[in-house]
Amino acid sequence: MKQQPIGIFDSGYGGLTVLKEITAALPQYDYLYLGDNARSPYGTRSFETVYEYTLECVKWLFDQGCPLVILACNTASAKALRSIQQNDLQKIDASKRVLGVIRPTTEIIGQYTKTGHVGILATNGTVISNSYPIEIEKFYPDLKVFQEACPMWVPLVENNEYNSPGADYFIQKNIDNLLQQSGNIDTILLACTHYPLLMGKIKKAIPAGVTVLSQGEIVAASLGEYLQNHPEMEEKCTKNGQMAFFTTDSTEDFDNHAAIFYGSPVKSQHLSL
Numbered sequence: 001m002k003q004q005p006i007g008i009f010d011s012g013y014g015g016l017t018v019l020k021e022i023t024a025a026l027p028q029y030d031y032l033y034l035g036d037n038a039r040s041p042y043g044t045r046s047f048e049t050v051y052e053y054t055l056e057c058v059k060w061l062f063d064q065g066c067p068l069v070i071l072a073c074n075t076a077s078a079k080a081l082r083s084i085q086q087n088d089l090q091k092i093d094a095s096k097r098v099l100g101v102i103r104p105t106t107e108i109i110g111q112y113t114k115t116g117h118v119g120i121l122a123t124n125g126t127v128i129s130n131s132y133p134i135e136i137e138k139f140y141p142d143l144k145v146f147q148e149a150c151p152m153w154v155p156l157v158e159n160n161e162y163n164s165p166g167a168d169y170f171i172q173k174n175i176d177n178l179l180q181q182s183g184n185i186d187t188i189l190l191a192c193t194h195y196p197l198l199m200g201k202i203k204k205a206i207p208a209g210v211t212v213l214s215q216g217e218i219v220a221a222s223l224g225e226y227l228q229n230h231p232e233m234e235e236k237c238t239k240n241g242q243m244a245f246f247t248t249d250s251t252e253d254f255d256n257h258a259a260i261f262y263g264s265p266v267k268s269q270h271l272s273l
Helices: 015-025 047-063 074-079 081-092 102-111 124-129 131-139 153-158 165-181 195-205 215-229 251-262
Strands: 006-010 031-035 068-071 097-099 117-122 144-149 187-190 211-213 243-247 268-270
Touching (some): 006 047, 015 031, 015 215, 047 068, 047 074, 047 081, 074 081, 074 124, 081 097, 102 187, 117 124, 124 144, 131 144, 144 165, 153 165, 153 195, 165 195, 187 195, 195 211, 243 251, 251 268
Parallel strands (some): 006 031, 006 068, 031 243, 068 097, 117 144, 117 187, 187 211, 243 268
């Protein structure tokens, strides 16, 4: 049978933090990762551009045999997922599926807060989309959601400055801005897949008793449940424990950065879109 890996898409490297947790939880499946590094970051781009780029990459993953694609990118999930699910899947192949990282997180975030005040740290694009407040309200209408855009965090990570004093400054500044919106915030979601690399500094910058959530483990658990609840999809996904990585930019640069995000060496192939 033709290999049918689970596709993991991200605008760059960040989705590798999600893939790391998915492969730890579900190592038996085959995975194909695509990072659109040549056109990243997506966080500052318009809805139309993010949708266009994301759809192009999803179609490529479908063409490689992926029956299921995970958008491991908050900006793509916020700006493109709904349009792809509602308008494009039926035209491309109604048997295929595309899932994002926002819904799995918003389904459970209310379980972590005692005060009912939740903070979101994200890129400009994700904050402007208002996706998290909208989705959280569906599951937890009584929760109060506060957002803070962190435009410097992704560049700090991608330029290997996440351990620098400069990182401390911007992390503290954005967290202070968030907590000034409400002194009752007791749960903070890192709504960008780059941010787990800053976790050590983030925990130092927040008050004691505030819970910080990153998405990798949540998305991995949600994917496991999805496959269990959809045996017709689970049967399509081949299980050889194989991995393949593609980038639209320099493979050397991708491999050097990817090892930091994924936690082990990566050997990528170049893709021109």
